[in-house]
Amino acid sequence: MDVRFKRDGAALIAMIEGEIDHHSSRILKERIDSKFIMEPVKDMIMDLSRVTFMDSAGIGLIMGRMKKVSSVGGKMSIRNPRPEIMKMLKMSNIESLIKLDA
Amino acid sequence: MQPVNRMKTEFLSKSANESFARVVAASFVAQADPSIDILADIRTAVSEAVTNSVIHGYEEKEGVITMECILYQDHVEIIIEDFGKGIPDIEQARTPLFTTRPDLERSGMGFTVMETFMDSLEVESTPGKGTKIRMTKQLVSR
Numbered sequence: 001m002d003v004r005f006k007r008d009g010a011a012l013i014a015m016i017e018g019e020i021d022h023h024s025s026r027i028l029k030e031r032i033d034s035k036f037i038m039e040p041v042k043d044m045i046m047d048l049s050r051v052t053f054m055d056s057a058g059i060g061l062i063m064g065r066m067k068k069v070s071s072v073g074g075k076m077s078i079r080n081p082r083p084e085i086m087k088m089l090k091m092s093n094i095e096s097l098i099k100l101d102a
Numbered sequence: 103m104q105p106v107n108r109m110k111t112e113f114l115s116k117s118a119n120e121s122f123a124r125v126v127a128a129s130f131v132a133q134a135d136p137s138i139d140i141l142a143d144i145r146t147a148v149s150e151a152v153t154n155s156v157i158h159g160y161e162e163k164e165g166v167i168t169m170e171c172i173l174y175q176d177h178v179e180i181i182i183e184d185f186g187k188g189i190p191d192i193e194q195a196r197t198p199l200f201t202t203r204p205d206l207e208r209s210g211m212g213f214t215v216m217e218t219f220m221d222s223l224e225v226e227s228t229p230g231k232g233t234k235i236r237m238t239k240q241l242v243s244r
Contacts, residue, residue, distance in 0.1 A: 019121060021149050022117055022157065023120050026117075053124075053142075053145065055149040055150055055153070055215065057208075059209040059211055060206070061207065063207070064207040087142075087143075088215070091211075091214070091215070092209065092211060
């Protein structure tokens with residue numbers, strides 16, 4: 001598991017790589033939150049194109065970041081999820097809350 | 103029904119073993135040559151069950167989790183057991199979005215995921231003794 005960052009205007013792009021479960025989400029959460037505070041951004045784009053596995057801990061991770069981003073008036077979106085994690089995203093109904101660019 | 107194959111493994115309730123358990127379960131079931139989607143569903147359900155034992159069963163303290171996979175001609179049965187604190191109210195625990203640990207950003211979707219991704223789910227739990235999860239999945243051959 002790894003996460004790399006890019007900035008696009010007012011948006012922080014977090015490119016997550018590997019597997020998101022309870023174990024890895026704790027580290028991801030810390031790294032994403034500290035970067036979000038450090039950078040002059042208010043929006044967040046989570047790029048999931050390199051995520052090969054995600055269980056419900058990933059839903060917790062996304063919802064938690066969405067709350068943080070909303071609290072500073074920013075927008076959160078998800079980009080490029082692979083088909084294997086779409087089932088999890090769909091069942092969590094996350095699409096009704098967060099913009100999803102497939 | 104006669105099992106085709108069976109395995110049982112035991113590991114510590116460390117969060118690093120969440121990925122170990124799902125990889126082992128998927129490798130074992132792979133011998134039945136199920137579809138990629140079925141294997142992905144099994145990996146996800148195993149991950150949820152083991153995570154529940156780590157976080158709730160043992161409250162992130164050290165304990166033992168066992169996982170048994172029994173392969174039949176057309177389905178697999180997976181039994182994941184811990185000897186931790188147990189679930190006082192199983193119906194409540196199975197309610198979508200219910201979580202006792204919002205502080206950990208738990209979504210409360212664990213049991214819902216297991217129910218959705220597998221064909222059956224049984225939960226047996228005794229407070230103070232532990233929790234046993236029994237799940238089955240049809241393995242439709244290609």
